[in-house]
Amino acid sequence: MALAAERQPVLDVQAVRDLFPILEQRVHGKPLVYLDNAATTQRPRAVLDAMAEFYESYNANVHRGIYAFSEKASARYEEVRSKVQALIGAAAPEEIVFTRGTTEALNLVAQSWGRANLREGDEILVTEMEHHSNFVPWQMVAKETGARLRCARVTDEGRLDREDFRANLTGRTRIVALAHVSNVLGTINPVADLAREAHTRGAIVVVDGAQAAGHLPVDVRALGCDFYAFSAHKMYGPTGVGALYGRLDLLDAMEPTMGGGGMIGEVTLERTTWADVPHRFEAGTMPIAEVIALGAAVDFLLDLDRETIRAHEERLTSYALARLKSCRGVKVFGPPTTAGRAPVLSLASHDVHPHDLATVMDRDGVAVRAGHHCAQPLMRRLGVGATARASFALYNTTDEVDAFIRSLEHAEAFFRGS
Ligand code: 7TS
Secondary structure, X not given: XXXXXXXXXXXXXXXXXXXXHHHHOEEOOEEOEEOEOOOOOOOOHHHXXXXXXXXXXXXXXXXXXXXXXXXXXXXXXXXXXXXXXXXXXXXXXXXXXXXXXXXXXXXHHHHHHHHHHOOOOOEEEEEOOOOHHHOHHHHHHHHHHOOEEEEEOEOOOOOEOHHHHHHHOOOOEEEEEEEOEOOOOOEEOOHHHHHHHHHHOOOEEEXXXXXXXXXXXXXXXXXXXXXXEEEHHHOOOOOOOXXXXXXXXXXXXXXXXXXXXXXXXXXXXXXXXXXOOOHHHOOOOOOHHHHHHHHHHHHHHHHHOHHHHHHXXXXXXXXXXXXXXOOOOEEEOOOOXXXXXXXXXXXXXOOOOHHHHHHHHHHOOEEOEEEOOOOHHHHHHHOOOOEEEEEOOOOOOHHHHHHHHHHHHHHHHHHHOO
16 A cells, blocks of 8 residues: 655545545535544544454454364454554563553553552652543542552643652652543653653653554653553544553563453462463453454554654644634634644634534534543643544545634634624
């Protein structure tokens, strides 16, 4: 697939769009302008085909049968581990644990590493821009263990307040958990620097990569993090599957949080020993078709080249930021330029509630999300109850940004009665 011109970071967007059947849909008689990619992206034909092919031609459970289909399914399933390893620069396929998604991956670290290592008075440091998935699991394990949850502030520009982060990082910090990219502000956190600071204090670093994996080149070893979580459905793969990267020595020392088939070494009436990493953490029948289709999504991303994708999405974001400047009464949250910013744009209108904006925009075929985006502490910091959010993916175009702005102006005019 030669969609990315060699060595030249220009994406052939029309060729990419042709790979996504859903983008041909019309909504309320208008062409679909899908700008809710932070919630979930669409899937290319190759991902849909991978799922269908599994069910149509070699459906079987994995790691069980000694017949051809099961062996083929098992091999395909395990191949995806190596693909994900390559996608994020892990050292070994065993460092990749399949989960239901980011949420389950973060809960796994909290419930396994957290419960085993946190003592009363220990501290967990998160940031004000976390999704509830990277907040609530830490609050839960803090309550169970007597650890204290601290939270580093966000600046008015929507970046992490580095001074406040340092002030909250103490000799008692055992875990630093933060988003690679904020799902509300689009802010890209300087994870490598923050991880270095956290490690000098002896803390482990857990990164919520849900909004990064499909948009930025990710290299967990360059980031220096200990755990990295992401969801397939936000990077052109299916729902119901994601992955947790964990440093092998850490995973090796961890207990499973779920017991059942496939995760054991030996079971007797008295006790059970665990399977090796990563199978120890994959109890029960996993979403096999989804894992295999995740592999197709990884192939798709690597084929296009993530620097090229990043450059395209940066152009869209820059163009949208420039156009939004001329929208009267509209405030855009997050960094004002594309430096350290991913393609997520949250805004509030002086006159119109975000839900009303989104409702009118839907009539124009423009899909944006309105709400608190599962980031209520951040909403409080921003002084709003909700925002309207547009988030771009590699198949979006500047024409669609124009349609978004037109629709936004239309919604504003509609509610102002002008
Ligand atoms: N972390 C971040 C930063 C997210 O944006 C999301 C989902 C999650 C974790 C949870 O991912 P899941 O796949 O386990 O559900 N964010 C959004 C969103 O912004 N709008 O809908 C879902």
